[in-house]
Amino acid sequence: MRADATAAPWPLGATPMSDAQEAALDDAALVEAAIAGDTAAFDVLVTRHRRSVYQVCYRFVNDHEDAADLTQDTFVRAWKALGSFRGQARFSTWIYRIAVNVSLNRVSLKTPKTDVVDFDLVADQREPAPGAAIDAAERRAMVRAAVKSLPPRQRAALILRTYHELSHQEVADIVGTSVGAVKANVFHALANLKKRLEPLV
Template sequence: MEDLELVRKAEQGNQGAFASLLERYKNAVYSLLYRTIGDREDARDLTQETFLRAYRKLSSFNPAYRFSTWIFRIATNLAIDRHRKRPPRTISLGTDEGAVDIADPRPDPSQEVLGRLKAEAVMKALAKLPEALRAVLVLRFVKKLSYDDIAAIRGEPLGTIKTRIFRGREQMLRQLKTEGVLL
């Protein structure tokens, strides 16, 4: 069933339809929040708050946008609020305990170690960025969203998004090259 149809049903009080939306997007929202704020517990709480807020505001959902864009926007705003109220002193390096590698469930052990080391280095470089740069890079490269979608989610001009992606990527590249992850 299409997202829009599920939204319509959920808006009328069908919690089953909302549960389907929840199942469809919970991991995407969770990974977005975790990669942005770097704390597993906080990311889980904010994911729950994202869906509760989405349910309360479901009647104001504009069908001109995709549901994913809308839910990511709510999640991003919550992450920004959380960052303002409680700026993290350090961010988890993201060793991803319990992470599920969907693309390759049984990789070669040596490749797995190399991949994990690389992922750790990427997360470390990502964690060093200011929140605004980190958030747009996650939306672009982890969530694979277009510049336009990111601008809609962040509620910022397209030019600002382009600049942030450019600067954020430049800083990360410098860091990753220093550590020898990217040659």
């Protein structure tokens, strides 16, 4: 995978990698190079994982600008903490953990404890009745709003398990809990989604 050519050059003096160089390096090698100060290697890691990190963050906050900020914060924290990454887990799992923590911190700062979905905010007011002829885009918006309204732990478990296809054990490692707790959180998240999307589901 090649970093976007339009990206600004690394300001710290690193030389961009060629396509062949990038392709030859796995995440572990890139992390090792980044720890040694190779910022171009870190740029490749950002490019490889930015979409999945952005999607995790977006599902937490349901807002592009906030998700972009959280994604940036995730990678900056990762850069600062690279020295503590010992390769016990995959880099993707490690970066997810940072993204979840960053997002949970944001959620705990911004979200009231009882977050209720206001479907009036996401549904088209021109529609005659709830559930009637809701187009696909509106339906997706309502579901994302409902996911955002879930309690943070349920949200984290549902997002990682459902959208990023991580195993229960990986989710447990990321969230810092047990497999049983992850499954319970996923179940309650789905039960709450069902209630909140009653007109839709």
